[in-house]
Amino acid sequence: MPAGYGRYVTIELRPLTGADAEAHCAGEDELTVRWLTGGYGDVDGTIGYFELLAGNADRGVGKRGFGIWKSGRLAGYIDYTPDLDDGLEPDDVALAYAVHPWARGQGVAVEALGLLCDILRTDNIGTRAAIRVEPDNVASVRVAQKAGFRYVRDFPSNRDTQPDGTPTTFSLYLLDL
Known part of the structure; x- marks a missing residue:
């Protein structure tokens, strides 16, 4: 893989x-924690997580992640998981992302x-990119739509839960690769 990808x-x-x-x-801020991580990270744990992602990339398995860089500054995070089965078909690739507050509203996530879909196409990973988003996450729904993903359906998660223990409901957006 080249050092970086960029349009x-x-x-x-x-x-x-x-x-x-x-x-x-x-x-990270309260929106990142609410919609993606579930808690604030610490530097040591984050280093370990980045090492896990790098190991997955080296082996060509599991979740792989990237930093999103804008004008030389870290602006967020994006990853893909080719083997997530929660609400997805076997060849769907789950995408997740977060943009740092200073870079929001500038088209960074779109x-x-x-760019990530270009990587998936180039590396021949999956047949559809999938975004699973909670319907109340209006900003992320808007990003999926602007990026050309089409709404498919809502579904209850078989692995993610709300604080009260009920299954999280996700809206599924897909894009053919």
């Missing part, structure tokens, strides 16, 4: 390293999704 000079995807952990953690 435009100011937006690039690069595998994350331990050196990026502090900036990654600093970019561009990052396009």
Whole structure:
């Protein structure tokens, strides 16, 4: 894999390293925690997570993640999971992303999704990109729509739950690769 992927000079995807952990953690806010992570990360745990993602990439299995870079600054995170079966078909690839507060509203997530889909096509991973988003996450729903994903259905998760223990309901958006 080349050092970075990018359609435009100011937006690039690069595998994350331990050196990026502090900036990654600093970019987390209440929206990131609510919609993606479930809790704030710490630098040591984040370094370990980035090492796990790098190991997965080396082996060509499991979740793989990238930093989203805008004008040389870490602007967020995006990953793909080729083997998630919660609400997805076997050849669907689950995508997840978060944009740091300073970079929101600038098209960063839409561009990052396009770049990640280019990687999936180039590497021949899956037949459809899938975004599972809680319907109340209006910003992420808008990103999926702007990126060309089509709404398919709502479904109760078989692995994610709300704080009260009820299954999380996701809306599924798909894009043919």
